Amino acid sequence: DHFKGWLWKWTNYIKGYQRRWFVLSNGLLSYYRSQAEMAHTCRGTINLAGSFIVTEDSHNFMISNGGAQTFHLKASSEVERQRWITALELAKVKATRLAESDDSSDEDSLVSEMEKNDLRITLRSLVGKLDDLETCNDLISKHGGALQRALSDLESLENNLISQNDSSTLSSRIKTVNERATLFRITSTAMINACSDFLQLAQTQGKRWHKSIVHEREQRLRLEETVETLAKQHNTLERALHAGTGPPRPDPGSNDKDNKSKQSDEAASDDEDEFVDASDKGFTTEFVKEHRKTPSTASSSSIEQNGSSIAPVASDEQDKIPGMNVEKRVRRKRIKDKPNYSVNLWSIMKNCIGKDLSKIPMPINFNEPLSMLQRLGEDLEYSSILDRAEKCSTSQEQMAHVVAFSVSMYSTTLYRTGKPFNPLLGETYELDRRDDLGFRVICEQVSHHPPAAAMHVDSVNKSQSSGWSYWEEITLVSKFRGKYLNVTPTGVVHLKFHKSGNYYTWRKVTTTVHNIIVGKLWVDQSGDAEVVNHTTGDRCKHKYFPYSYFSRETPRKVSGVVVDAKGLAHYVVSGTWDAQMDCAKIVTVNNANKSKPLYKTLPSKKLWQTHPLPVGAEKMYFFTDLAVTLNEQEPDVAPTDSRLRPDQRTMEEGNWDLANDLKQRLEDAQRGRRRRREAETAAKKAMGQEVEPYKPVWFEPKKCPFTGEITHVFKNTYWDRKEAKDWSDCPTIF
Known part of the structure; x- marks a missing residue:
């Protein structure tokens, strides 16, 4: 050791x-x-x-x-x-x-002294029997060897005496052999008796110990069930608390102005009475409440910071985007409940240990009815943070908002243990939410091995020389380690604010799914991240603390410090990736401890808080309000859109057996197309012809001027083709 x-x-x-x-x-x-x-x-x-x-x-x-x-x-x-x-x-x-x-010290303390004494006596008895067996074994070896030598001497002597006709010497030797055989028989009998005693004692104690183990196992199972029940009750109370503290929702069928004014007055009074403790020492407990924005509403309140205010985004009363003919549409609120299908997990997982799960065919029993492209679109659920960030007065304040946005992407993974569908090569997904969330998204699967997806997002007011654009190319590397699954995203996330020209990049951290084989699945995020503003030189190094039973840190904690190009600290950002993020402006810095300086801050301000899950989310794969709408049927989308994927649609409708068959057919067809491409490539190389790599339809590789990495960027042709209904360049993949 x-x-x-x-x-x-x-x-x-x-x-x-x-x-x-x-x-x-x-x-x-x-x-x-x-x-x-x-x-x-x-x-x-x-x-x-x-x-x-x-x-x-x-x-x-x-x-x-x-x-x-x-x-x-x-x-x-x-x-x-x-x-x-x-x-x-x-x-x-x-x-x-x-x-x-x-962990079991508390259980050991319940064992009585009498049981400990019985155990010690039993162990001493077993040790004594083992000593007897070792002694008998030595005697058997000794007497057996002597008997073997006596028999050999007797045989040689018998041959000599037969020729000499001397019987007296033969009789004495036979007597010696009989004595040796008697000693060997006595020792063997003692050995057999000792083995019998040892076996009987071991069987008796084994039964007692087996009963004790069964009893302890039953107690542990009851304890696990109790803890799980308490966790569910805690989760229910937490959701009820979030639902109760949220802003009141007006009745859709009511147009009474008095009711609206009454509701607004009640919301104002709620704002005055609500207080939340800050997550770090040195922060005060007061904050200005921010109204949460749901997929059907888009509201925000201005947050006072150091005497200045961050202007609010579009209010709930706007039904159309200014300058654009985009009307709000009614989105669905539910999907069909998840059916109860059983599966032998170990028979599938035992061949996956240490391998990349993207290369292993998995049944849809482990999936959720969304593709990886749709999960990328779900990262924009809290895009209102970026809308507020655009209006910040300083680049450091804007950096704090960008960090909060990067953390908010993981909030939907807390209960989401299902695996999204691996997109087919050339598969696309569009998400046009200009009417309510103020952005539109286009994603495309640009590589199959390794699987890589590209995404581009524009805010609604990009054409007005303001707003923001967000794009990334992501490759997921997943490794199954027996007890847990590691999912490591590779690639850089890019964000640009058009009015200020601020250009941000960062990388995503590792996601770990625990208790794959035994126990209740749970998800954790861990690792170090850094958001960099390449325009001003500002940066924020922040850490996702891994969960540990022995750690005193807040579970799912995230914390970091925003510094400028000169290394001067301006803001402390802290919170949890599953609930909220706060920031506090730094007033003074004590560098007595250079490895961990102490900051004195102003009262913290809330940058982001999660939306409550919809009612019955546990029956709908724990989807959020936005996730429920991601696979909703949409007219005039590309023929390669994920909404048109038959196996995914069939799974959402509850027919998992047919969905597994359809998934197998789609993957077999994709493998066939890949073999044909490889054969054509080999033939061209043999003929000396130039071979062009696979080219995506809507994205093209370019080198980032700041990071120097090659990434796929949007060619800005998709939305024009959609308006013209020209999908001639799309491959046939479904």
Whole structure:
């Protein structure tokens, strides 16, 4: 459990592997730049309990806890690497047992002293019987060898005496053999009796222990059921609280102005009485309430910040977008309830461990009736944050809003454990919500292996030299590790505000789905993120804290600091990715502790808060109001649109058996098209002809001037083609 030595640790692409001094002690692996640093500075530590160790090649290996901590290490030789692997595996087993013993300490305290004494007596008896068996085994070996030698001597002597006619010597030797055989028989009988006693004692105690284990298992199951029931009750109360504190919804069939004024007065009085505690120390408890915007309403209140106000976005009273002939349409509020289909999870998952799930055919029993392209569109549920961000007076204040928007994307994943459909190559999805949410989206699957999707979003007022545009190309790398599933997005998110010219980029963090095989599924986000404003040099490094039973941090916590190009801190942003984000302007900074400076701030202001889930969401895959409308039938969409995908539509309607058959046919057809493309490519290469890669219809690859990465950007032709109803360039994929 105690091991130390030099290893090479991967730091970044510039410095590569750096030599570090590693110390393994008490289930913790820590590293330092040198041995002298052990007295004062630890550069990093990873807990081996619950972590996994992967051997990459003869010298390299990796250690990760499934969250933000991952060590990529390299030893000087294969022998040295194997010594570390052995020490780490032993330490991991001890650390896991120690954690389990800590968890069960309360249960152990309930065992009576009498039961402990019985256990000790039984163990001593078993140990004594084992000693008897070992003694008998030694005697049997000794007497058996002597008997074998006596028989050999007797045989050789018998041959000699037959030729000499001497019977006296033969009789004495026969007597010796009989004595040896008697001793061997006595010892064998003792061995058999000791084995019988040991077996009888072990069987008796085994039955008692089996009953105790069954009893403990039943108690644990009852405890889990109780905890689950309490969690459901807590969730119900939380939703009721959110629903009760939200703004009152007017009756759609009522046009009475008096009722409207009365409702507005009640909402104002609610605003005066509501207070919420800030999430970090040093923040006060008061804030100005922000009306939540649902898919059928688009409202926001101005938020006072440092004596200035952030102008509100469009109010609920607007039925049309100014300058545009776009009318509001009535959206659906429900989808068909999820049917109760059973599936043998382990028979499917046991062949998926360590593999990329995007390359494994999975039944729709693990899916939700939305494609990955539609899930990308769902990231814009809280786009009103960007509308407010456009009107901020400073770039640092705008940065705080952009960070809140980047965090809000994960709020819909808290209960969403279903897997979205993998889009087919060339599949598209449009989401035109200019009438209520003020944006429109176009997505396209631009690559199949690796699976990559491109998305472009424009706010409604982009044509007025204001508003914002948002685009990204995302590739999901998913790995199943037995107990949990890691989903790591690769690619950069781009956001541009047209009036100010501020250009932001950031990357998404890792999503982990726990308890894949046993227990209740739950989702967590973890990792470090950084939003950068390439126009002004502002940036915000923030962290998604991984959930841990032993951590004192708030579950699902996110926190960071907004700094300008000179490194001066302006705002602290904090909250949780499943509920809300706040910001507080920094007044003074105490740099006494350079690794973690202390900030004195003004009262915090709420930037974002989640919408309550619709009634009956647990029967509708925990869809939000926006998610319910994503797969709604839409006229005049492209023939490659996800709404027209037959297996997904059939699943939403509840016929899962037919949906599985349709999914298999679509994937087989896609594999056939891929084989034909590969055959054509091979034929062209053999003839010396130039081979062009697959080209998406609505996106094209371009190099980002700020990040230097090649990403697919929108060609701005889709909406014109839709208006002309010209879909001649679309492939046939359904």
